[in-house]
């Protein structure tokens with residue numbers, strides 16, 4: 272194993288100035304203890320066979336998924352990232368971490384930093400200020416697709432107990448997996464005629480899947496490069512002890528697919544999502560979209576004389592990929608022994624009512640509700656469409672397909688570099704009344720722009736995501752939208768066209784969950800609210816890697832004048848200062 276995180280844990284000293292406050296201060300000390308967790312990561316190109324088929328991947332310290340970051344609320348994470356890729360830049364985003372006070376550490380190349388060049392070392396430093404389940408992944412081009420991702424688990428501070436009990440805690444990342452590299456995929460997406468990435472070749476559970484090598488054309492494959500006996504692709508095994516309760520932190524970092532996750536014969540209780548406690552509810556299976564995290568509690572309370580399947584199945588798109596398989600292993604059985612049953616196949620892939628109902632069921636936990644502001648200062652309606660620009664296929668919001676400037680926004684705005692991006696504000700809405708979301712557009716021509724939405728600092732903003740028909744008749748897709756720098760309140764979901772007069776009256780202002788990623792369902796809308804109180808520049812985008820690449824995103828600026836002095840290390844591209852990194 273090349274896993275070599277260097278971890279130090281320092282206890283931050285607390286100055287006790289007044290002796291009469293000693294007792295109070297000692298209590299405070301317990302809660303104020305904050306550690307520093309330092310990691311040295313090397314990002315490399317390597318050959319790996321996560322699904323038995325060998326391809327080039329991007330590893331961290333030799334692994335994909337990369338090392339799990341285990342931290343406690345309040346800790347400072349320092350990651351010294353060495354880019355040892357041969358020819359590609361890199362940047363890593365800390366997904367779900369709000370980066371309060373450190374917007375330059377968000378890791379979004381082109382938005383918050385210059386990309387890290389091959390040979391350079393860049394240091395990310397930020398505080399994990401809220402317990403919960405988070406992720407990290409590449410945010411330069413489509414590198415996440417090459418296996419550049421991992422988990423962040425943040426525990427509650429000492430002396431704080433969580434509102435649920437469990438015996439073991441385990442992170443499990445679900446992904447889909449392609450045999451083509453991100454560069455090959457990107458070439459197709461930006462070609463005429465368009466080359467779609469297609470459905471994934473396999474589904475991975477915690478970085479492992481099984482591709483059926485026999486389906487390959489024997490002439491096209493070098494012997495041994497697809498080998499189902501390769502230990503790298505043996506199924507992920509979760510070994511359990513009867514009677515114990517497992518907190519499984521299930522997250523999705525798929526490139527494309529929406530999943531339904533199930534543990535055969537075992538119910539799950541949803542208790543957390545995106546770092547926020549959920550009012551517990553019991554499910555047989557979990558719908559999960561790219562960029563989301565969930566903690567579910569599972570009790571090992573079934574017949575322990577056998578193993579069970581844990582499965583991921585594609586939903587929302589017609590499945591063309593075999594079920595992703597892992598083994599839920601009662602410890603007295605051989606962990607490799609396949610369960611005696613057929614793997615579970617999940618709900619009907621096109622049952623969007625089922626998925627919508629589960630989305631609506633997710634509420635904030637009683638006792639942990641952060642009530643949303645009663646009203647908003649501004650409403651931005653974002654129509655999600657598939658479009659054409661000069662004959663190339665794109666995605667757009669409000670008819671604008673997003674592109675990145677060569678100078679990152681945070682630097683351009685904070686250092687007042689002038690016109691390095693389109694200054695004309697993007698459209699706030701579209702022809703709400705006449706736009707037919709159920710129909711392929713008559714004129715699907717759109718434009719590209721790198722303009723951004725400037726939000727009044729500390730204002731309350733509502734975002735309505737409105738889904739529509741794609742350029743294929745009778746087709747609308749699910750898009751998981753992810754907001755950087757914030758958690759938002761999920762005020763509501765609805766079918767069809769959003770009604771600005773009546774739908775807001777039905778918003779959940781009582782116990783809405785806060786999340787950082789949320790789906791907009793086919794031919795439906797999703798309403799969000801957040802407070803623009805985190806100085807910085809933040810991406811908000813569809814978490815489907817190919818959709819973002821094709822322009823499905825926007826950028827918000829808020830209070831950039833309140834951002835502290837930018838570290839020089841984020842500069843060195845476009846019109847920003849030259850910086851010589853180590």
Ligand SMILES: *[C@@H]1O[C@H](CO)[C@@H](O)[C@H](O)[C@H]1NC(C)=O
Pocket residue numbers: 483484485486
């Ligand atoms: C793998 O593919 C071959 C050829 O299509 C097929 O005969 C075989 O049943 C498949 N094996 C599995 C485990 O699906």
Ligand SMILES: *[C@@H]1O[C@H](CO)[C@@H](O)[C@H](O)[C@H]1NC(C)=O
Pocket residue numbers: 494495496498499500501502
């Ligand atoms: C397949 O992998 C197994 C286990 O590593 C190894 O013993 C075997 O030689 C490999 N087969 C080929 C054709 O390389």
Ligand SMILES: *[C@@H]1O[C@H](CO)[C@@H](O)[C@H](O)[C@H]1NC(C)=O
Pocket residue numbers: 536537538553
């Ligand atoms: C799962 O939950 C359902 C509904 O609450 C219940 O009917 C069923 O018995 C439970 N199954 C197991 C295996 O606990």
Ligand SMILES: *[C@@H]1O[C@H](CO)[C@@H](O)[C@H](O)[C@H]1NC(C)=O
Pocket residue numbers: 619621
């Ligand atoms: C869902 O897809 C199946 C085939 O996969 C089809 O038979 C069924 O009619 C579809 N249902 C709906 C509601 O579209």
Ligand SMILES: *[C@@H]1O[C@H](CO)[C@@H](O)[C@H](O)[C@H]1NC(C)=O
Pocket residue numbers: 660661662713714715716
């Ligand atoms: C869309 O744009 C293309 C040029 O890229 C043009 O040829 C075509 O006429 C436009 N379509 C419509 C309906 O205006």
Ligand SMILES: *[C@@H]1O[C@H](CO)[C@@H](O)[C@H](O)[C@H]1NC(C)=O
Pocket residue numbers: 654669670701702706714715716717
């Ligand atoms: C997008 O632009 C095209 C071409 O200008 C126009 O016909 C269409 O109505 C616009 N669509 C929206 C949603 O604004």
Ligand SMILES: *[C@@H]1O[C@H](CO)[C@@H](O)[C@H](O)[C@H]1NC(C)=O
Pocket residue numbers: 729804
């Ligand atoms: C932000 O707005 C809230 C609610 O209006 C207010 O309580 C808070 O003081 C404001 N914060 C700042 C920094 O202006």
Ligand SMILES: *[C@@H]1O[C@H](CO)[C@@H](O)[C@H](O)[C@H]1NC(C)=O
Pocket residue numbers: 744745
């Ligand atoms: C699309 O759906 C409509 C109504 O639901 C139907 O009349 C039409 O034939 C469908 N078109 C295609 C191409 O399937």
Ligand SMILES: [Cu+2]
Pocket residue numbers: 749750751813814815818819823
């Ligand atoms: Cu999308």
